[in-house]
Amino acid sequence: MFGSLKQYVFSGVSRHYKDETNRRIMVVNLFAAVGMSITFLLGSRAFIDGEYSLSTTLYTASVVFAISQRLQVRFASARARTWSITLLIICLMVLTLLLLITGGKDNTGPLWIYLVPPVTMFFAGFVRGLIALIAYTLVSAIVLFGFNDASFVANYTYAFKTRLLYSFLTVSFLSAFYEYSRQKSYDTALYLSEQFERQAKHDHLTQLLNRRGAQQCLEREYARMLRSKRKFSVAIADIDRFKSINDTLGHEQGDEVLRQISKVFSSRLRGQDILARWGGEEFMFIFTDTDEAGAVNALENIRDILNNAPLNINGSEIHVTSSFGVSEVNPDIDISCAVRRADQALYYAKDNGRDCVCGFSSLSSPSFSEN
Numbered sequence: 001m002f003g004s005l006k007q008y009v010f011s012g013v014s015r016h017y018k019d020e021t022n023r024r025i026m027v028v029n030l031f032a033a034v035g036m037s038i039t040f041l042l043g044s045r046a047f048i049d050g051e052y053s054l055s056t057t058l059y060t061a062s063v064v065f066a067i068s069q070r071l072q073v074r075f076a077s078a079r080a081r082t083w084s085i086t087l088l089i090i091c092l093m094v095l096t097l098l099l100l101i102t103g104g105k106d107n108t109g110p111l112w113i114y115l116v117p118p119v120t121m122f123f124a125g126f127v128r129g130l131i132a133l134i135a136y137t138l139v140s141a142i143v144l145f146g147f148n149d150a151s152f153v154a155n156y157t158y159a160f161k162t163r164l165l166y167s168f169l170t171v172s173f174l175s176a177f178y179e180y181s182r183q184k185s186y187d188t189a190l191y192l193s194e195q196f197e198r199q200a201k202h203d204h205l206t207q208l209l210n211r212r213g214a215q216q217c218l219e220r221e222y223a224r225m226l227r228s229k230r231k232f233s234v235a236i237a238d239i240d241r242f243k244s245i246n247d248t249l250g251h252e253q254g255d256e257v258l259r260q261i262s263k264v265f266s267s268r269l270r271g272q273d274i275l276a277r278w279g280g281e282e283f284m285f286i287f288t289d290t291d292e293a294g295a296v297n298a299l300e301n302i303r304d305i306l307n308n309a310p311l312n313i314n315g316s317e318i319h320v321t322s323s324f325g326v327s328e329v330n331p332d333i334d335i336s337c338a339v340r341r342a343d344q345a346l347y348y349a350k351d352n353g354r355d356c357v358c359g360f361s362s363l364s365s366p367s368f369s370e371n
């Protein structure tokens with residue numbers, strides 16, 4: 001029993017949707033169930049009492065509530081959800097207006113109009129909800145005051161009608177204010193969480209992905225490569241003799257060198273390639289759909305540019321070079337193995353005079369062994 005109730009409440013919910021969307025889906029499920037049950041019970045009661053037009057109205061509303069719930073679950077699209085919510089609100093508004101006009105059971109029908117403001121605001125959001133509520137208030141006011149002696153409108157006293165309208169306006173105002181504050185808090189929370197998420201994945205100095213962001217990209221690329229069988233390559237770049245740059249220019253200018261180098265590196269990459277700050281003065285390249293030879297080629301280009309265009313640091317030109325170690329990632333070489341290989345190739349490049357690109361597979365020296 002509890003299991004099927006839970007299944008019903010969560011029907012249509014998906015982990016791919018935003019929290020806000022899932023919350024709306026669950027509330028639509030709950031509201032439709034409550035609306036369906038109450039209208040069905042009241043409709044049956046009216047039927048037993050021989051009030052056939054009231055019972056037909058309530059049964060129809062019960063069916064519409066059920067349809068609106070099925071709509072969002074069956075079609076699982078944003079458009080279906082909008083239709084479902086629209087249907088639900090229209091059904092509620094028409095039903096409560098009919099109860100207002102006919103008076104319902106012993107003239108208690110108007111009591112149900114207080115459901116309209118919170119439900120409309122929650123489902124339609126602040127702006128659309130406000131428009132819908134203004135329209136609803138106008139129609140209600142016309143029904144209450146525009147047909148004073150009409151036989152098809154229930155007989156309410158003037159005092160009752162004015163109090164009903166005032167109290168309805170008060171509830172509408174409070175619901176609108178609540179929805180406005182709720183949306184503002186939600187937007188702020190969303191903005192902050194996006195900022196934190198961004199900061200957690202990016203390096204504040206270069207604005208590139210940081211090591212954590214790079215790891216996530218590596219895992220994503222690896223999964224893609226396993227599916228598509230299209231290999232990719234990783235490379236680690238380490239700026240040469242960076243300690244002496246820091247020592248001569250100072251740490252702040254050293255930071256500026258890192259910033260400018262990151263721009264030189266990224267300016268030569270294709271849109272689909274990824275550059276990250278791997279740590280300290282090390283950068284990580286991810287070359288998608290590229291084998292080791294292709295990555296070595298691309299890095300040779302970058303190395304050339306770095307050699308031929310000195311950096312302008314605080315008005316003086318300085319010549320900065322970098323060494324690169326490259327490894328391919330394929331179904332036989334996983335990420336940690338490839339990173340280890342790129343690191344070993346980088347050390348080899350450093351040991352062999354720096355300012356060069358070294359692919360792991362070219363390390364054919366007999367003295368070299370993979371750790």
Ligand SMILES: Nc1nc2c(ncn2[C@@H]2O[C@H](COP(=O)(O)OP(=O)(O)OP(=O)(O)O)[C@@H](O)[C@H]2O)c(=O)[nH]1
Pocket residue numbers: 238239240241242243244246250251252253254255258279280281350354
């Ligand atoms: N300015 C600055 N320096 C950093 C940063 N991160 C690491 N470093 C410095 O980078 C230097 C790295 O020096 P080493 O690892 O000795 O290597 P190197 O001087 O680059 O020499 P090789 O790598 O052998 O060519 C250290 O002095 C670190 O303090 C940073 O964010 N900003």
